[in-house]
Amino acid sequence: MYWLVALITLSLFGIIAMGIYFEIRPLAKATPWLKSTVVINLLTFIGAQIALLLLGIQEVMAAPGATQAAPEITIGMGLAMIGVGIPTALATIGAGIAVGPVGAASLAVIAEKPEIFGRTLVYLGLAEGIAIYGLVVSILLLGKLA
Template identity: 45%
Template sequence: MKSKKIALVLLAVNMAVLVASISVLASASTKILQPGLPAQEARPLDLPAALAMLASALAVIGSTIASGMALKSVATAGFAAAAEKPELSTWILIMGGLAEGIAIYGLLVAILILGKI
């Protein structure tokens, strides 16, 4: 029962990181259009801004994939250990949080990159 709750908490955190990263990339893409111009007269995306957007997307993609791989390992080993010793469920939550930290760091790097546009 506890392992299902832990899995749901970690899934919710992963979804929150995904929604935050999508909102950051959406706000960066709206910076391309100048507020006073119609869509037909929008300024084109220059190379440094395009590379910054690509780098931020790669940072989020890479960190979330790595976080998912780490979380899979933590969940597999943690649930097996919790089946034998239920008092280890706290450690599963801590290790899962550390695995989710990878995704959050990738999102922070993307925010820092997009802040330079």
């Protein structure tokens, strides 16, 4: 199984290296060996992906079941987890309400004065920051739960 992961990794590195090489030294005319190399590399990648998928499914299906029972979640713990998600939900709704008018106004202003593009991005970033604050609060509350 590890040899397939190594093959996929090498294939990806090959694709990336070829992309960087041809970005630095573009060809005026495509050569026949170039097309065959790219095709062989992509076919190797796709074949290794399919083999990894098939062998991985077989290995997972053959694995013994988990012997450890899952811990029971009480009603209080369930309500606490719902409470942890509420700040993110409300902050995301608030950010969506804020970004709508700010984005529309930004587009209108940019159409008239393109030089204020950076300033409008700051206002959009401030509106989006609301959602990030809600996510941070949820992460802090989740840390208190564990």
